[in-house]
Amino acid sequence: MSITTVASQVNAPMPTSRVIHCYVTEAKYAFLRAIRNPGFSIPTLLFPLMFYLLVGFVFRAFQATDPNVSFFMFCGFATMAAMTPGMFGFGIGFALEREQGLFRYKRAVPMPPFAALLASVAMSVVSTAIAVTLMAGAALALGSVKLSILQVLTVVAVVSLGAIPFCSIGLWLGSICSGRAAPAITNVIYIVLIYFSGLFIPLPEGIRVVVLGSPAFYLDQLALASIGAQNFIVGSAVNHVVVLLGVTVLFLGLATRRLAREG
Template identity: 30%
Template sequence: MMNIPLYSLRQEAWCDLKNVFRSLGFVIPVLAFPCAFYLFFGVTMGDPTTSSYLLINYIIFGVIGPALFNFGVNVATERENGLLTLKQLSPMPASQYLLGKTFTAIVFSSLIFVLLSCLAVVLAGVNMAFQQWMLLYFLAVFSTIPFCMLGLCMGLSFSAKTAPALVNLVYLPISMLSGLWLPIALFPEVLQLLAWLLPSYHLSQLGLSILSLHQGFELSWHVIGVMAFTLPCAWLATKKYNSLQ
């Protein structure tokens, strides 16, 4: 009996992953966009230091998309199609449904990390120690969690027709205002202060600290910033999920 939850979790994760990978219209853009941005800005227009800086930022940019879309859009679709209600009625714990989708987001984060890292090493001459690569990978995986929670809130709140537009409306501005495309120091002071409310800014600074390229604030403030965003989203998502029952 102890093996049943683990088995059902593996099945849920595998089924969700297969379902997402069948949608090439989702898979290709999610993997191609951060690579295309990095090729244009990080490879053709940058020295090794700039390329390293942009590598970290585009990894954070890349992992936001799968988390937001898999939860924000797919959960909204499954809720309207009745699949979410069916899962709620089944003996499977709600945590397994959420962990299955989180696993898919982590797989995409890992693929984006590998693709961008290969481009950085082969074409941009980026050179980091093994420990730095590992820290950056763990950060890429960790970065999926805040946006999984945000996407879940959106998927449980909006219709399947509305969710894609709203996810795009959040995805691009949150990336730009976090300094993932342009250094935050180039922004007006008001926008620099606004960035402190965004988890992507804090995640970027945590990543840049691996190469001592961050703004110099205490890293604990960035960890607090990520948690201050993630925990309320998780609480709201739990409340909305329970209200569906």
């Protein structure tokens, strides 16, 4: 076998089946790694359900006569479930990977260039789907929200895909923060986005306009529309989708530019 033949085999493109296998395998182990980490899995999968039940029983939200109140609370916690894995998985996890050199290592190993990124996004989407499904199961069992199976599937799909913009925000945070600073900064931004989106408590009239600056508001609006809530819908679904797509592209671009400087 000549040197030319060997070189051509080394430089030959990877078969499509192997590329797909790489993406699937990376996504599988990204999810298993996240689930086996109690510091990530418990807040991501169980906290939305726990807070939903706590607020529903303690503040008697489950006893509200207006069904839109129950929809409002359910979609608020579903939106929170979508924010958590992306912002913390990328915002903190990626910052630690950069600091420990794992990011450079992943770029050096012979794997598809976007496999690790897409695996983490898939992990966030699946984690959100599980968390919202648990919430929906509890809501249906308690009778706090009247939803059909189609409505449950729709809201789970909408909110799960809505986790992607928060993955891009988390990626940007992870690209600019050190591993030590990332938890504090991510938590502050997470709380600010939740509060100023009016997910759980309508903001005072004088500052209500600030909700338009929070991506969580637009995802919450899509979730409310998907289950048929009426009194809380602002604007059209198309506008909300466009804003979330814009947020995704913007922060993904900012993160890419920041990481390109690191070489």
